[in-house]
Amino acid sequence: EPEVTQTPSHQVTQMGQEVILRCVPISNHLYFYWYRQILGQKVEFLVSFYNNEISEKSEIFDDQFSVERPDGSNFTLKIRSTKLEDSAMYFCASSEPQHRATLNTIYFGEGSWLTVV
């Protein structure tokens, strides 16, 4: 069964350092997402991406975050200058192209656990 894959599974970084989290979405999917989950809290939406641009973003997704699809298979989340409160599990997700009056399921990866020290 096709799946969303994420790397690394766990990363420890020093405060102020840049971090790039990588994702390979399901191959025929064209919508991509990042969510995060701080330990013990809810899963929160960060950003969605379609046709090489951001479709939606939440208040969490401020100027320190950026997303990119550098090639035909990868989708990345960059955190420019990490803060202690960025420590969380980051989930990448993808879905098929959206068609009018239909709804396509979002599938999640297993997550990248980021620890900022």
Added chain:
Amino acid sequence: DAKTTQPPSMDCAEGRAANLPCNHSTISGNEYVYWYRQIHSQGPQYIIHGLKNNETNEMASLIITEDRKSSTLILPHATLRDTAVYYCIVRVAYSGAGSYQLTFGKGTKLSVIP
């Protein structure tokens, strides 16, 4: 904020049916009910979704009331591996351009007991 209300926790005996309720009294006509689960901080796993008719797949059944204000996810024969947090999510079907992102609540922590 999530538009659904779920009990914070439930227990179910192994082998029995697990019935997880969800209230979504403010659901709109163009909104679907989605169910996901999260096993021990793994990525959320899609289970099932529906608009107004009952749905069944290999994982579960979804029963939606006629007024669509509530639903029940049924795991017919719960196993220990079904222990997880279950999320009921209301998601708009179409509102023009957009990605229809999911808004997670706190979900129901289901514990399947041997």
